[in-house]
Amino acid sequence: MAGGVSTPELAAAVSDAGGLGFLGAGYKDAAGVAADIAAVRSHTARPFGVNIFAPPGDADPDAVARYEALLRLESERLGVPLGRPRHHDDGWEAKLDVAAAERVPVVSFAFGCPPRPAVDDLHDAGAAVWVTVTTPAEARAAARADADALVVQGVEAGAHRGSFDDEASGDIGLLALLQLVRAQVGLPLVATGGIATAEGVAAVLAAGAVAACLGTAFLRAREAGTAPVHRASLGTEDPTALTRAFTGRTARGIANRFLLEHSADAPSAYPDVHHITAPLRAAARRGARAQRPRPAAPLGRAGARAHARRVGWGVRGGAVGRRATRAARRRRALALGRRPFVALRRTADHHRPLGGSVTAMPRRKMSQNCSAMARWLIRPRGSYHCGA
Ligand SMILES: Cc1cc2nc3c(=O)[nH]c(=O)nc-3n(C[C@H](O)[C@H](O)[C@H](O)COP(=O)(O)O)c2cc1C
Numbered sequence: 001m002a003g004g005v006s007t008p009e010l011a012a013a014v015s016d017a018g019g020l021g022f023l024g025a026g027y028k029d030a031a032g033v034a035a036d037i038a039a040v041r042s043h044t045a046r047p048f049g050v051n052i053f054a055p056p057g058d059a060d061p062d063a064v065a066r067y068e069a070l071l072r073l074e075s076e077r078l079g080v081p082l083g084r085p086r087h088h089d090d091g092w093e094a095k096l097d098v099a100a101a102e103r104v105p106v107v108s109f110a111f112g113c114p115p116r117p118a119v120d121d122l123h124d125a126g127a128a129v130w131v132t133v134t135t136p137a138e139a140r141a142a143a144r145a146d147a148d149a150l151v152v153q154g155v156e157a158g159a160h161r162g163s164f165d166d167e168a169s170g171d172i173g174l175l176a177l178l179q180l181v182r183a184q185v186g187l188p189l190v191a192t193g194g195i196a197t198a199e200g201v202a203a204v205l206a207a208g209a210v211a212a213c214l215g216t217a218f219l220r221a222r223e224a225g226t227a228p229v230h231r232a233s234l235g236t237e238d239p240t241a242l243t244r245a246f247t248g249r250t251a252r253g254i255a256n257r258f259l260l261e262h263s264a265d266a267p268s269a270y271p272d273v274h275h276i277t278a279p280l281r282a283a284a285r286r287g288a289r290a291q292r293p294r295p296a297a298p299l300g301r302a303g304a305r306a307h308a309r310r311v312g313w314g315v316r317g318g319a320v321g322r323r324a325t326r327a328a329r330r331r332r333a334l335a336l337g338r339r340p341f342v343a344l345r346r347t348a349d350h351h352r353p354l355g356g357s358v359t360a361m362p363r364r365k366m367s368q369n370c371s372a373m374a375r376w377l378i379r380p381r382g383s384y385h386c387g388a
Contacts, residue, residue, distance in 0.1 A: 001025030001216055002051070008036050008222055010223040011044030020106065020211075022049040030094035037102045047105040049130070053066070053095065054112025055089035057165065059248065059269035068276050070265050074258070080123065080283040085272040086307040100125035107149060108132065110162040111249070111270075114144045120146070132162030134170030149188040151213055152181050156194030158216040160251040161242070166268045169250045171242075182208045227285040246281065248273025258284075 002024030011021030023040060025033045033050065040048050064085050073081045096114070099107045100121055107122050108130035114122075119129050123146070131142035132151040139150050141164070154174025163169040174178070174193040181189060191204035192213035203210040219226045220234055233254060243256040245262035249270035255261055258280075266273060343351045 001027075001218075002053070004225040005219060007223060007225045008039035008043060010218060010221060010225070011048050012040050012046075013221070013223045014218070015040075015048045017045050020049055022051050022106075022108065023152060023220075024051050024250050025099075026051070026053045026090060026110075030091050030098045033095055034098050034102065037098070037104065049106035049108055050095075050099050050104045051089045051110060051289060052092070052099065053106045054109050054114065054164075055092045056087070056111065056249075056270045057167075058085050059272045060267060062274070063267035064248075064269045064272045067262075067265055067267055067269070067273060070262070073261075074280060078280060078283050080279045082280070083275040083278045084146065084276045085269075087269075089271050096121065099127060103127070106130060110160065111166075112164045113138070113145050113147070116145050133255070134161055134163045134177070134194075135168075135172065135270065135362070136180045136184050138164050138170070139185045139187075143185045143187055149190055149210075150181065150185065151192055152177050153188045154193030155180075155242075156189075156252075157192055158240075158252050160249055166244075166270065167248050174204070178204065178207045178209060195231060204371065221312075229285055244268060244273065246274070246277055251274035263270070263307070303352075 001022075005024070006024045007023060008023065010146045011023050015019030021040070023033070023036045025036075027206060028036070037050065045324050052062055068082060068085060071082055075250070076294050096118055105127060106129075107127045110132045111128055113131045114129070122129050128148040130149045130151050131138075131145070132148040132153050133139040134153050134155075139152070142150055151162070152174070155161075155171045156176050170177070174191055174195075178189060182366070186209040189208060190211045191207070191209035192211050195201060195212045195214050196217040197205060218224055220231055236254075239255045240252050241259060241263070242248055242250055242252055243259045243263040243265040247260050247270055248266065248268060248377075250268075344372055
């Protein structure tokens with residue numbers, strides 16, 4: 001799990017518990033990835049994996065500029081400047097080189113499939129290559145590229161969809177996808193999305209997976225680098241939704257105000273949008289302000305009016321009243337349980353971290369350390385699972 005959640009300590013703890021811990025290479029430079037690999041090795045002699053983002057497709061600069069302009073009021077409200085949009089491949093070649101040079105046992109990929117020569121190089125370095133797929137077509141492409149295993153990601157999964165093409169992102173549930181992929185591709189399948197209990201692990205094994213991959217379930221582990229505000233949100237019943245609002249790539253996150261107000265406008269433009277919103281997200285982590293349902297008189301009367309117009313609230317005589325604008329209609333649709341523009345799910349007694357999925361880990365288990373939790377997950381069949 002990229003973004004500081006999958007620490008070397010977490011990856012090592014999962015591996016030590018009998019799973020296969022993963023380091024997220026995304027958002028880091030190659031030197032940082034190499035340092036993390038060294039840190040895992042200082043904690044454990046067990047195998048582990050590194051997850052690398054495949055290079056993104058092109059982004060439309062005009063669409064990026066339009067979204068940036070829309071976010072300016074957000075930036076003024078929070079008093080945080082927007083980040084500069086940048087388009088890049090996240091150090092793709094350099095990270096492949098590090099993974100090969102460090103002889104990482106398993107190298108997994110999200111957002112696309114490495115080309116055959118890159119897979120061959122990793123094989124020559126002794127690595128197994130796993131590719132995240134969200135559709136049967138992606139599974140066939142990964143098999144043609146000589147992947148060793150497929151990480152079959154259902155739409156339930158927390159955070160980014162691993163789809164090859166964000167514009168053609170698969171929205172198939174895990175159980176259906178496992179069956180579809182298994183019918184077409186003979187590779188070992190690692191199931192991921194919405195699994196957080198021993199019974200969930202047993203279910204995907206029964207459906208033909210050789211292992212289960214869990215993300216959200218580890219976000220509250222002591223070893224995880226999860227921000228306190230995200231940890232706190234684990235216990236809420238807020239629904240999750242798919243959105244591009246935060247990074248320009250489809251991801252499942254908690255349906256907070258920012259997500260609800262910006263999903264309809266957010267372009268498919270990763271990592272450009274990720275860089276624009278990064279300071280806003282950092283501020284939200286510090287102050288949890290993005291979670292607040294309504295802004296408190298942010299910019300004086302003129303600013304409040306401008307912001308209110310933008311987000312669909314009317315200002316009358318200094319009071320903020322509701323108006324039948326698009327944002328309000330979205331909220332109303334949500335309240336009525338309809339699907340306004342994003343897929344939403346609501347279930348009881350679940351944890352929903354920001355960027356996390358809907359899963360059912362009892363809170364007692366969530367607060368335990370990673371090793372204890374991993375052993376509990378492994379219980380049903382002595383099989384293994386992996387943390388992303
Ligand atoms: C905070 C967070 C960060 C994630 N980062 C990555 C990542 O960098 N690469 C990746 O392939 N998957 C990433 N994932 C997705 C997981 O690998 C996995 O598919 C997903 O968490 C499974 O769904 P679950 O959260 O319901 O367990 C991330 C998930 C979360 C919750």
